[in-house]
Amino acid sequence: MRISPVERADWERIQKTGETPLLSKDLASAEAQITNPAAREFSFRWSRDGNAVALLRNGVPIAFASISDRYGYSKAVSKDSPMASAWNQAKYDATFR
Numbered sequence: 001m002r003i004s005p006v007e008r009a010d011w012e013r014i015q016k017t018g019e020t021p022l023l024s025k026d027l028a029s030a031e032a033q034i035t036n037p038a039a040r041e042f043s044f045r046w047s048r049d050g051n052a053v054a055l056l057r058n059g060v061p062i063a064f065a066s067i068s069d070r071y072g073y074s075k076a077v078s079k080d081s082p083m084a085s086a087w088n089q090a091k092y093d094a095t096f097r
Contacts (some may be wrong), residue, residue, distance in 0.1 A: 001023055001032055002033070002034060003022070005023045005024055005028035005033070006022045023077065023083065028077065028078060029075060029086075041057050041058050042057055043056045052064060052067065052095045054095075064092055069085070072084050072085065
């Protein structure tokens with residue numbers, strides 16, 4: 001995220017308005033905030049079968065999603081939640097190597 005995590009997510013309001021939820025402090029990892037990101041820092045990597053994609057920052061993976069998983073995985077979150085799963089290096093390696 002480009003902004004600091006919020007104190008608490010208001011899931012009721014988010015559900016009613018359809019707005020994009022922000023990561024809350026209780027779910028955010030130390031890597032959650034990226035200050036002043038530049039487009040050139042980011043790239044994508046597709047799995048061989050085309051069923052998963054990873055987001056890389058300066059060549060280092062920071063998040064990925066797969067058609068076989070309900071939620072994506074992110075280094076921005078510290079624990080699994082209804083928004084994303086915490087980073088899983090073994091799953092990343094199995095999917096992309």
